[in-house]
Amino acid sequence: MATSGKSAAVSHVGKIRANNQDSGYAGTQLFIVADGMGGHAGGDVASAIALKRIMETDKPFTSANDAEFALKSALSAANSLLAETVFDHPELTGMGTTVSAMLRADGKVAVAHIGDSRIYLLRDGVLKQITADHTFVQRLVDSGRITQEEAAVHPRRSVLMRVLGDIDAAPEIDSTVLDTRPGDRWLLCSDGLSSYVSDDKIEAALKNFPAARAAADRLVKESLDQGAPDNVTVVVVDVDETPSSASEPAVVVGSAALPLTFVGDAARRAVRLPALLLHPLKSTQQEDSHFEPESDEYLDELILEDRRRARNRRVAWLVGISIIAIGIVIAIIAGYRWTQSLYYVGADGPTVAIYRGVQQDIGPISLHSVYEETSVRLTDLPSYTRKTVQDTISASDLEDAKNIIKRLSDAIKK
Missing domain, CATH: 3.60.40.10 (PPM-type phosphatase domain)
Structure with a gap:
């Protein structure tokens, strides 16, 4: 100062x-x-x-x-x-x-x-x-x-x-x-x-x-x-x-x-x-x-360059957003397909059924559905077993789910 x-x-x-x-x-x-x-x-x-x-x-x-x-x-x-x-x-x-x-x-x-x-x-x-x-x-x-x-x-x-x-x-x-x-x-x-x-x-x-x-x-x-x-x-x-x-x-x-001072070192390249x-x-x-100071041609060149850069930025944003959106869609589809490879046993009204999917919903989209109805009635099951079925029983695959139904049927016959 x-x-x-x-x-x-x-x-x-x-x-x-x-x-x-x-x-x-x-x-x-x-x-x-x-x-x-x-x-x-x-x-x-x-x-x-x-x-x-x-x-x-x-x-x-x-x-x-x-x-x-x-x-x-x-x-x-x-x-x-x-x-x-x-x-x-x-x-x-x-x-x-x-x-x-x-x-x-x-x-x-x-x-x-x-x-x-x-x-x-x-x-x-x-x-x-x-x-x-x-x-x-x-x-x-x-x-x-x-x-x-x-x-x-x-x-x-x-x-x-x-x-x-x-x-x-x-x-x-x-x-x-x-x-x-x-x-x-x-x-x-x-x-x-x-x-x-x-x-x-x-x-x-x-x-x-x-x-x-x-x-x-x-x-x-x-x-x-x-x-x-x-x-x-x-x-x-x-x-x-x-x-x-x-x-x-x-x-x-x-x-x-x-x-x-006039220093000719590497810093003053x-x-x-x-x-x-x-x-x-x-x-x-x-x-x-x-470089054309104050010329209309130079000004127009810079304007065109700015427009090209702005257009390229918009294209890059659109491509990036599209890639992200496609990735999200692919993830959703893959996730849904994975859920449909799972099975569990649960109650379907008065009877027992094999369900496909997981026991969750995403908004209005249900991630489970009845795969196969059975003749096993809930009222015929012992109270403890009936409660277990109502809470659902997870199966490792479809064959395992069918084996669970067979065991439930066998329990009723006994």
Whole structure:
């Protein structure tokens, strides 16, 4: 945790990840969150390099438009620097990073954004998302293919369509200039917060904790309470009547706060960024031809792939259910046939009979029936024997059942 005047920056590794691939910055005029990707291929390096390059724009600008141009140019320069780094260190092939940055100038803010980190504005107690996620599911939402609720649980909700990295020399970066006023509270965060903490809880934390540091602490705690499966980085910026002081120290958190190292060990194995975009938590490889950022053909290809997988899952479920149902039917038939191989002797009204099956019923299904009636009458049997017959006498097979009847007949004759 660190603070800088009216702002605060926090970065936490989370409860699952082994290292922090996020970087955050709270300066005098500039505020940044960068979420590295690429796993062991260098996500931490990517976010640190990008953030340190963009930090160079933390200086006063006479107009917000100049600030926007400088900020967007800094992101483009960071993208080139990442490509150069990969050229010098091939073991880092596949690294990339999202960036959400905000630069204050002339009573306004210039915003530059790429990826799925976010910028929010709390104004008059109402939270509004300023940036749009550059993700596969957001494209589906924007095109009307799925709803926002479906996007939240979509299996490809982590697929990024745009990042800074070593695959696109001129990535499309969103930028704009927005008005800001005293009382505004700005939030920059990685998806370690926005993917696991609801907007309602984010809004509540920003409203209920007046100090930037306390609000940032609370937001990180909310993510940790959800298990924090990802790194989480938060930068909170308050706007008031007091101008920012150039003497306020800039604050760097996350991987950018650590020494930059390029370790070419087995852990940093070379993987391709397209595979990481499609499967962020797996380092499986993907052919270059299958990666076409922001193209309709690529989007249609992913949609068709999702449909094929959904169809295959349905077929697999149907086959599995059919196999289970067939197994149950076979077991029932086999069980019934087994019961019909058994015999016992019991009372059938006033006479004694040989029964086939077992002395039980399953609902309306009877598992026994009279196999053979006899002339032996219950009243002719001694009381003890009659009681035994009424309670039924089990037989090992049909021949044994007939022998029991013969013994009963012989007892009567005596």
